[in-house]
Amino acid sequence: MSDRANLLISDVLQKLHEVIVEHDVTYDEYQGVKQWLIDVGEAGEWPLFGDVYIEHWVEEQNFSDRAGSQGTILGPFHLPGAPHLHAPFELPHRLEEKGDPTLVTGRVLDTDGNPLAGANLDVWQADADGRYSSFMPGPPDGNLRGQVTADENGHYEFRTVIPGPYTIPLDGPTHAMTAAAGWSPWRPAHIHLIISAGNLEPLVTQLFIDTSDYLDSDVASAVKAELVVHPERAENGTLKIDYNFVLAPAKAPTAVS
Ligand SMILES: [Fe+2]
Numbered sequence: 001m002s003d004r005a006n007l008l009i010s011d012v013l014q015k016l017h018e019v020i021v022e023h024d025v026t027y028d029e030y031q032g033v034k035q036w037l038i039d040v041g042e043a044g045e046w047p048l049f050g051d052v053y054i055e056h057w058v059e060e061q062n063f064s065d066r067a068g069s070q071g072t073i074l075g076p077f078h079l080p081g082a083p084h085l086h087a088p089f090e091l092p093h094r095l096e097e098k099g100d101p102t103l104v105t106g107r108v109l110d111t112d113g114n115p116l117a118g119a120n121l122d123v124w125q126a127d128a129d130g131r132y133s134s135f136m137p138g139p140p141d142g143n144l145r146g147q148v149t150a151d152e153n154g155h156y157e158f159r160t161v162i163p164g165p166y167t168i169p170l171d172g173p174t175h176a177m178t179a180a181a182g183w184s185p186w187r188p189a190h191i192h193l194i195i196s197a198g199n200l201e202p203l204v205t206q207l208f209i210d211t212s213d214y215l216d217s218d219v220a221s222a223v224k225a226e227l228v229v230h231p232e233r234a235e236n237g238t239l240k241i242d243y244n245f246v247l248a249p250a251k252a253p254t255a256v257s
Pocket of ligand 1: 075077126187190192
């Protein structure tokens with residue numbers, strides 16, 4: 001076993017043991033937790049649980065000192081290989097897609113302000129009812145997922161609709177724990193992006209819609225003030241979001257023993 005694994009595993013178990021002592025945990029509570037751990041596995045919710053209740057700490061720890069734009073959690077609903085879109089850069093959607101039509105534009109820059117021509121933006125989001133394609137009933141596979149490329153000035157744009165807020169699945173063990181603790185199961189409305197260019201550090205982030213409920217009670221604790229955007233209503237009725245992304249140099253890889 002590596003020293004690193006020994007250290008982390010020992011520390012996690014020690015902190016768990018301290019909770020048992022500090023709160024005088026009963027046998028009934030231990031058996032309940034054991035069954036809940038089994039339930040999370042059987043429901044396939046470990047990715048959900050990790051991304052909702054653990055990932056934001058990892059993201060903060062790894063990137064809080066990074067130059068450039070703020071990132072936040074990846075979450076469990078990204079699918080690689082979304083289609084590369086061409087003008088007019090419209091995310092794939094149903095004929096009668098619900099929700100406010102929205103144009104998202106901006107530039108991708110390095111930390112010196114130079115445009116990053118050819119930067120790739122991988123975009124995915126829930127529909128107006130808060131449902132992700134391929135994970136929830138309703139939208140067809142590929143709905144509201146696509147990739148766009150920044151032009152020679154680092155300018156990007158894509159067309160979509162304002163997503164809805166959503167809850168973690170209400171019939172699963174992650175929500176059972178959330179409800180037992182008395183916490184909100186909601187995530188505020190947001191658009192996910194991964195922006196990458198050359199050998200710079202890819203930026204995994206989300207843009208949060210400022211008119212959404214739950215900005216102050218995100219179950220995944222992923223909201224950051226710098227990532228809250230205000231869609232402006234244009235004369236043609238379309239909403240417009242303008243946001244520049246600044247990519248930082250890649251972090252030096254950490255040696256794993
Ligand atoms: Fe999401």
